[in-house]
Amino acid sequence: MTSGQPPLAERDPAPRRPSNLSSLMLDELLNDTLDPGYRAAAAHREAGTERRWWDGPVVWLACVAVGLLLVVAYQQSHQSAPSREAARQELIKRIQRLQDSGASMDAEAKKLAAQVAALRDAQLATGDPGVRQLEVNSGSVAVSGPGMEVQLGEPPAPTAAANGRPGTTPQTQVAVIHDKDIRAVVNQLWAAGAEAVAVNGLRLSSTSFIRFAGESVLVDFQPISPPYSVQAIGNRNGLQVAFADSAIARQLTTMAAVDGISFRFSGRDKLQLPSVTVTQPHYAERGAAGSQPSSSTSRPSHSPSPTSTESPR
Numbered sequence: 001m002t003s004g005q006p007p008l009a010e011r012d013p014a015p016r017r018p019s020n021l022s023s024l025m026l027d028e029l030l031n032d033t034l035d036p037g038y039r040a041a042a043a044h045r046e047a048g049t050e051r052r053w054w055d056g057p058v059v060w061l062a063c064v065a066v067g068l069l070l071v072v073a074y075q076q077s078h079q080s081a082p083s084r085e086a087a088r089q090e091l092i093k094r095i096q097r098l099q100d101s102g103a104s105m106d107a108e109a110k111k112l113a114a115q116v117a118a119l120r121d122a123q124l125a126t127g128d129p130g131v132r133q134l135e136v137n138s139g140s141v142a143v144s145g146p147g148m149e150v151q152l153g154e155p156p157a158p159t160a161a162a163n164g165r166p167g168t169t170p171q172t173q174v175a176v177i178h179d180k181d182i183r184a185v186v187n188q189l190w191a192a193g194a195e196a197v198a199v200n201g202l203r204l205s206s207t208s209f210i211r212f213a214g215e216s217v218l219v220d221f222q223p224i225s226p227p228y229s230v231q232a233i234g235n236r237n238g239l240q241v242a243f244a245d246s247a248i249a250r251q252l253t254t255m256a257a258v259d260g261i262s263f264r265f266s267g268r269d270k271l272q273l274p275s276v277t278v279t280q281p282h283y284a285e286r287g288a289a290g291s292q293p294s295s296s297t298s299r300p301s302h303s304p305s306p307t308s309t310e311s312p313r
Contacts, residue, residue, distance in 0.1 A: 110274075110275055113140055113141075113275065114141075114275075117135070117140070117141060136195060136196060137205075137206065138205055138206065138276075139196070139203045139204065139205035139275055139276040140275055140276065141275050142272065142273065142274050142275045143195070143196045143233055143272075143273050144233070144270060144271065144272040144273070145195075145233045145234075145270065145271065146233070146234075146235075146236040146267070146268060146269055146270060146271070147194070147231065147232045147233040147234050147236060147239060147267070147268055147271045148189075148231075148232055148234075148236060148239045148240050148243065148265060148266065148267050148268060149229060149230065149231045149232075149265065149266060149268055149271070150185050150189075150229070150230040150232075150243070150263075150264075150265040151227060151228070151229050151230075151262070151263070151264050151265070152177050152181070152182070152185075152226070152227060152228040152229075152230075152252070152261065152262065152263055153177075153226055153227035153228070153261060153262035153263075154175065154176055154177060154226045154227075154261060154262075155176055155259055155260035155261055155262075156260065175215055176255065176259045176260075176261050177217075177226065177228065177255075177261060178212050178217075179210050179211050179212040179217050179218075180212075181248070181251075181252070181255075182199060182210055182217060182228055182230065183210045184248040184251075185230050185248055185252075186199065186204065186210065186230060188242075188243055188246045188248050188249075189230065189232040189234075189239065189243065191242070192232075192234070192238065192239050192242035192243055192246075193234050193235055193238055193239065193242070194232035194233065194234040194239060195233050195234045196232070196233045196234075196273050197230065197231070197232045197233075197273075198230075198231050198273045198274070199219050199224065199228065199229070199230050200219070200224040200228060200229055201229075201274065202219045202220065202222060202224070203273050203274050203275060203276045204219070204276075205276050208220050208276075220276075227262065231268070231271050231273060232271075233271050233273060236267040236268070236269075237267070239267075240265070240266075240267050243265060244265075249265075
């Protein structure tokens, strides 16, 4: 052959291409795991930045400054801790002294009120049953007699976590029983015919209120803590039957099954309820706005039983 071209067997074979692009991508991922862009950026950063001789000392100085600030803050906090604790203890002592003084004055006021009642009874040859009933309704005299008692308690406190650190407990699990529940119990007892009612030993009157403040239940500005005990003097059997058939009893039974509160009520052969400190009553008067009513026309509004235990709104 004289054409001058090599035979077909001696020609360079044409480069083979993969049958598909997916095999090429798999080969690149297996053979070169680093993206070229990352390699180029790293090379540019190493070429463009040089380690300066002051970089090390500056880092050490910054660490020393931060350490000094932490030490100074700890020393100041440690030095001021005794003064804070002393101020806290002083506040606790002042609160205890004021509470003791208030309890002493309250007892003295009740003692004087009992002396006034005894002098009035001595002056009146025949006791006025109307006056005696008003004294019972207003809570100015201690009373005793049969009745019933309703006891409410919060559910058991949640246990600590497995690692020993207690978690954050929702407020709804800390205090399940609120002021509205105690008010509903008290109002139901009044409606059932109770002659006198006390909550945790605090006698209620026609001007008493029960409300929730923070995490405590207040009865006439005095905080009470669970378990709550509501005592009522009256017809023992009538009070129990009426209370057992009430909506609040069914609600508390449901709360005991769902939320885990303790709820029980039972009759009592004899209960003793203390008196309340007698204050100057205020009465609404009919007349023009801003006019001062005459003392000779002032008449108290008599109520058969104190039923107003709702908190003011």
